[in-house]
Amino acid sequence: xQPIHGDKLxxxxxxxxxxxxxxGQAHGLEIIRRLESCGCGLLRLKEGSLYPxxxxxxxxxxxxxxxEKEPHGxxxxxxxxxxxxxxxxxxLARGREEWQTFVVTLGGILGAPA
Amino acid sequence: MSERLEQQxxxxxxxxxxxxxxxxxxxxxTRLAQMKIVERAVRPVLATSGxxxxxxxxxLAHLTEIYHQxxxxxxxxxxxxxxxxxxxxxxxxxxxxxxxxVPFYDRxxxxxxxxxxxxxxESALRYLLRVTAQIYCALFIVTALAFALxxxxxxxxxxxxxxxxxIFAIHVxxxxxxxxxxxxxxxTRNTMFGVFGQRKSRxxxxxxxxxxxxxxxxxxxxxxxxxxxxxQRTEQMLIPYFAIGIVxxxxxxxxxxxxxxxxIRDAMWARLNLET
Numbered sequence: 001x002q003p004i005h006g007d008k009l010x011x012x013x014x015x016x017x018x019x020x021x022x023x024g025q026a027h028g029l030e031i032i033r034r035l036e037s038c039g040c041g042l043l044r045l046k047e048g049s050l051y052p053x054x055x056x057x058x059x060x061x062x063x064x065x066x067x068e069k070e071p072h073g074x075x076x077x078x079x080x081x082x083x084x085x086x087x088x089x090x091x092l093a094r095g096r097e098e099w100q101t102f103v104v105t106l107g108g109i110l111g112a113p114a
Numbered sequence: 115m116s117e118r119l120e121q122q123x124x125x126x127x128x129x130x131x132x133x134x135x136x137x138x139x140x141x142x143x144t145r146l147a148q149m150k151i152v153e154r155a156v157r158p159v160l161a162t163s164g165x166x167x168x169x170x171x172x173x174l175a176h177l178t179e180i181y182h183q184x185x186x187x188x189x190x191x192x193x194x195x196x197x198x199x200x201x202x203x204x205x206x207x208x209x210x211x212x213x214x215x216v217p218f219y220d221r222x223x224x225x226x227x228x229x230x231x232x233x234x235x236e237s238a239l240r241y242l243l244r245v246t247a248q249i250y251c252a253l254f255i256v257t258a259l260a261f262a263l264x265x266x267x268x269x270x271x272x273x274x275x276x277x278x279x280x281i282f283a284i285h286v287x288x289x290x291x292x293x294x295x296x297x298x299x300x301x302t303r304n305t306m307f308g309v310f311g312q313r314k315s316r317x318x319x320x321x322x323x324x325x326x327x328x329x330x331x332x333x334x335x336x337x338x339x340x341x342x343x344x345x346q347r348t349e350q351m352l353i354p355y356f357a358i359g360i361v362x363x364x365x366x367x368x369x370x371x372x373x374x375x376x377x378i379r380d381a382m383w384a385r386l387n388l389e390t
Contacts, residue, residue, distance in 0.1 A: 028176050046203025047180065048155065051173060052211035059217055077175040080168075 013045070013053045014062075015099070018084060018092040021063060025083035028054065054082060062088035144191050146386075148177050148198075153386050154205035160224050161216040163231075163380050169212060170383060177202050235384040238300040238310075246293045253285045280341035287337045294333070295366070298326045303370040309378050319367075326366060327359035334358065 020026065020034040031054075032047050057063045065080040084092070152173045156166050180201050184194035202208075216224075230248070232241040260281060264274055301312065302322040308314035334355035338348045 028172065029179050046208070047176060047201050048173060048203040048205075048208045049211055051169070051176070052208070052215040055169075055212070055215035059215070077171045077178065079175045079179075080172055 013049070014057055015092065015095040017050070017053055017057060018062065018088050018095065021082060021084040021088070022092060025081050027068070027079040027081050029079075031082070057088065058082075060087075061085060062091050140191060144181070144195060145178075147195050148174060148181060149383070150386055150388055151199055151202060151205055152177060153383055154388055155208040155212060157384075157388070158206075158209045159212045159216060160221050160228075161213075162220050162224050162227060163376075165216065165220055167376060167380060173202075235381065239297070242293050242296045242300075245296075246289045249289045249292055250285075253288065257281055257285050279343075283337050283341040286340070287333055291329075291333050294329050295326065295362070298322050298329065299366045299370065302326075302366060303374040303377065306370055307374055307378055310381075323363045323367060326363040327356065330359035330362055331355045 016035055017031060020031050020038070023034060026034065028047075028050055032045065032050060035045065054063065054065075058065055062085055063082050064085050065082045067078050067080055152170055155173065156169050159166060159169070161169075177198055181194055181198040184197040184201075185191060188194050188197065230245065232238075236244075261278060264278065268274055302319055304310045304312040305315055305318045305322065312318070331352065334351060335348050338351045339345070342348075
């Protein structure tokens with residue numbers, strides 16, 4: 001299967017982030033790792049592009065973040081730890097329903113199984 | 115960037131959570147390269163300084179982390195930096211994406227900041243001169259309008275001049291006070307942190323604080339003397355001005371203590387030469 005690059009992810013990235021945070025709070029790099037792991041290594045996201053999506057979600061109140069207390073080991077500047085909010089959970093649930101509808105509908109048209 | 119400024123930046127790396135041994139040449143150069151990648155993405159974004167500060171630190175933390183991953187894999191700092199940059203993405207594209215994540219109110223605040231606030235990498239002196247000129251212009255317009263209105267309504271007489279004297283005095287002293295006290299604040303801050311040509315020195319900080327108090331007393335008394343033309347009144351105001359001076363000096367010290375590192379950090383980031 002061909003890798004899925006950033007352009008195709010546009011519009012879905014926020015929902016993917018909400019889904020990964022459902023597993024538990026995480027910083028940016030961990031979110032990338034979870035996305036790549038769940039995406040079977042086919043997701044090719046420019047890692048910096050994660051942060052605008054995180055900021056939009058935070059502004060919308062769907063995720064919340066706190067600075068980690070200490071810079072991690074010797075590695076430098078602080079990271080922010082993100083978690084899902086109740087509003088984010090509701091959006092994720094709605095998003096999943098919409099996605100199911102989308103996949104079934106397009107699958108029917110394209111003749112591809114859902 | 116000058117050698118002295120680069121040395122200060124390396125010292126500053128401790129303020130942004132850098133390794134203790136970051137002063138070592140190669141590690142510092144690598145860190146500088148990472149900061150330039152981040153700054154290429156963040157500098158063009160129209161956002162308040164607080165928001166940009168958050169972006170810088172978080173993006174730098176991420177880039178540093180992936181650099182270390184690549185360094186562990188490639189064992190070559192140059193190749194690791196390149197690979198980390200590739201994984202991170204094009205800073206120009208990222209700048210556009212970051213901009214789209216900045217809410218409207220923040221952009222408006224950033225525009226106000228841009229007009230009235232410090233435009234990094236503007237020097238403190240240039241910033242103070244610019245804002246002093248802006249204050250003069252604004253006060254001139256207000257004073258001229260108020261004066262014209264009063265003359266129109268009441269006609270020209272001595273009592274009008276007496277009533278307008280405090281306003282004219284504000285016109286003279288407010289911009290001077292802003293400039294002088296602003297300069298003392300920046301010198302206090304720079305001496306507290308030992309940056310921008312100042313060495314860390316508690317005694318110098320105390321000296322600047324004393325100058326702060328003296329400046330407020332002198333400016334206050336001069337203002338009272340000109341606006342009320344009464345030596346007795348000026349003498350009466352000496353102690354209140356001294357108290358205001360003490361409180362203001364302590365306030366300036368606290369602002370420098372708690373906000374100074376952020377201001378210095380922002381200035382250092384803004385001074386990064388992204389052409390090299």
